[in-house]
Amino acid sequence: MRYSFYPGCSMEGTAVPYRKSVEPVAEALGMELEEIPDWNCCGATVASGVVGDYTQQVVAARNFALAEPRGLDVLVACSSCFLSLALTNKRFQEDADFHRAANEALAAAGLKYNGTLKVRQILEVMVNDVGIERIRARVKRPLTGLKVAGYVGCQTMRTLPWEFDDPEHPVVLDRIIEALGATATPFPMKTRCCGSSQTLPAEKILMGASREILESAAEGGAQMIVTPCPMCQLNLDSYQGRMNQLLQTSFAMPVLFFTQLMAIAFDLPPESWALKYNIVSPFQALAPLGINR
Amino acid sequence: MADCQVSPEAVRYDPAFSREVYALENGPQIKKCMQCGMCAVSCATRASMNYSPRRLFNLIKQGKKETVMKSNTMWMCTTCLMCKVRCPRGIAIVDVMHDLKNLAIDQGYVTHPQAAFYQAFWKEIWSRGRVFEGGVTARYFLKRGILGEIKTILSMKDVGMDMLRHSRMPLLPPRKIKGLGDLHKIIEKARSQRKEVS
Structure with missing residues (x-):
């Protein structure tokens, strides 16, 4: 169970206790988290109100371009980050026009995203990948x-x-x-x-x-x-x-x-x-x- | 319920504004609205809104630009997604709200305090690549005017002190991302593409 980990901005500030607990808990359950190098803010539910959905989703997609070479599912623990990243990824995979245009924008920084990743919410990973039985077995x-x-x-x-x-x-x-x-x-x-x-x-x-x-x-x-x-x-x-x-x-x-x-x-x-x-x-x-x- | 009131004004339709809104990223979806009101009853912040999403969509169809753009409806939306999940026509109502916020900011309808918060948040992304909550707060109060907001600032000091005491509010921002220049190039390209399309 290896994942690219997207911590999100809160975990560097107000959500410190989330960061401090999620990593050891993941390790205890046999998960390996590899932080996406130099990740940027996903825009949350706010950026699109200033620059529109398209630009926000291109900003969010930079993270996928950075994570894609590793080929691991992207684990997201923050719900607002999950909202932005999961919808961006879905659009990348389902909307060919968006896919092409967004890659033109990413190309301005020499980046490209092929849409091969999965974005996973931490609760979903806990039940589907780890499993309730495994969680129960780990309880001391x-x-x-x-x-x-x-x-x-x-x-x-x-x-x-x-x-x-x-x-x-x-x-x-x-x-x-x-x-x-x-x-x-x-x-x-x-x-x-x-x-x-x-x-x-x-x-x-x-x-x-x-x-x-x-x-x-x-x-x-x-x-x-x-x-x-x-x-x-x-x-x-x-x-x-x-x-x-x-x-x-x-x-x-x-x-x-x-x-x-x-x-x-x-x-x-x-x-x-x-x-x-x-x-x-x-x-x-x-x-x-x-x-x- | 205010929702049931019928305006005594003579009805006039002005398609110029509705076309402007339909041309936004999620604008075409508004045309699917059948005025059922599921969004209004599902909305977490309906009680604080000038108009429910249903009424706002109707005002858009009528072309009431000033009423729509000055309303607080889109700014009260917290993106809880209940309307989007429940809408029987599958309209991504929250995404339409994003568009309306974006249009309001672009056209200078920024008197609601949320507009300042949104702009502060974006400024933070632009200048660091990540959002530092202390930075958003400072930018928000600067934008709103410290003097006007002094009561709010003072009234919130207990919450702030609690957060400081429990190390929940770092005073210094984390480092900027290394690829900030790259991020700027990507944003500028995306924004220019958007202009070409519209």
Whole structure:
């Protein structure tokens, strides 16, 4: 199981705990990740609003041109990166006019992409390549009794709807949670939008959406939320204090990357749990498992 | 529901604007809209929008340029893809929203704060090849005007401090990509190709 790895910009900044946990967890599962050399920003869901879909997709395609010589599937963990990269790749493979024009643009830097790669979302790789059985077999510290809400987020499942799991009510993350020995709690808002990048321009949207998501998780009895999305993790984790101030709520719901939970269950070295980066402390929820600060 | 209101204005259709929009990358898809409203009921941010996507598409068909371009609808879209997944006609509504944002920025309809955020984000890609969140934030506030945004900045300081305390907000950007010059050449070529087509 070898992959070209596209970390994405968040992993160099706000999503540090994702990066610190995803690599050791992948290694523990027998995956080899090779970072795409000198990768560039995929444009997320933003660049096309300034320069249009075509230019954004050409920018994203530079990464494929750099990765193609190795011939490995491109593993993407960030949902926004997955959205941009997977759709670009699909267009490369299905739209001959786009393929030709985009290669003319790449040729300005002496690059070319033949459209031979596959772009893979990390949850999909976890179930299809690694397999739930293998994840379960790797667990050394079963998370028995821990109640976890699996927040898949919006873009992960809906980028290529019906290519794996359900775009509105997916179960893939719940399966992973259960494989770790924890209990996946009922969570109707598991693919509701968190407010995304409205943080700066319209934080009310963010707080309204995040409030509903946190309440939904709490109603289901969850002690923590896990997610594969950097934007979701940041919004839900960093805004609870502000929401408690402004909305008179009393949220104290830890929000972890699902790979952090895997690192704990695999009993990997605590650096790979990367819990010091979590703003809402997860230690109360983890105490019954013998994990303390 | 505001969605049900019928405007008392005499109806006038102006095809010039609708043609302009249909000529955008995803514009032709708008013609497939049958006004069913599935997008409106599926939209995560509908409550904050001046017009639901359904109404916006109708306004485009009527040629109401100023109403469409000044509306906040496309800027409130968070690309959660629910409308795209559910649209019974298979319209990539979020991609149309990208086009409308792009058109608004090109034509100077940039008063909504999201426009400044988008421009800040793109500037970051252009100058580093990767996006440094601190850089986007700084560029956003500069673009909006520090004085006007001072209340927002102060009100967000607790969130910022929490992030700093947990090492979630590096103060220095990562290095620029090595191929930044190459990336510029690719972008410039792509943008010139786009102009040729339109």
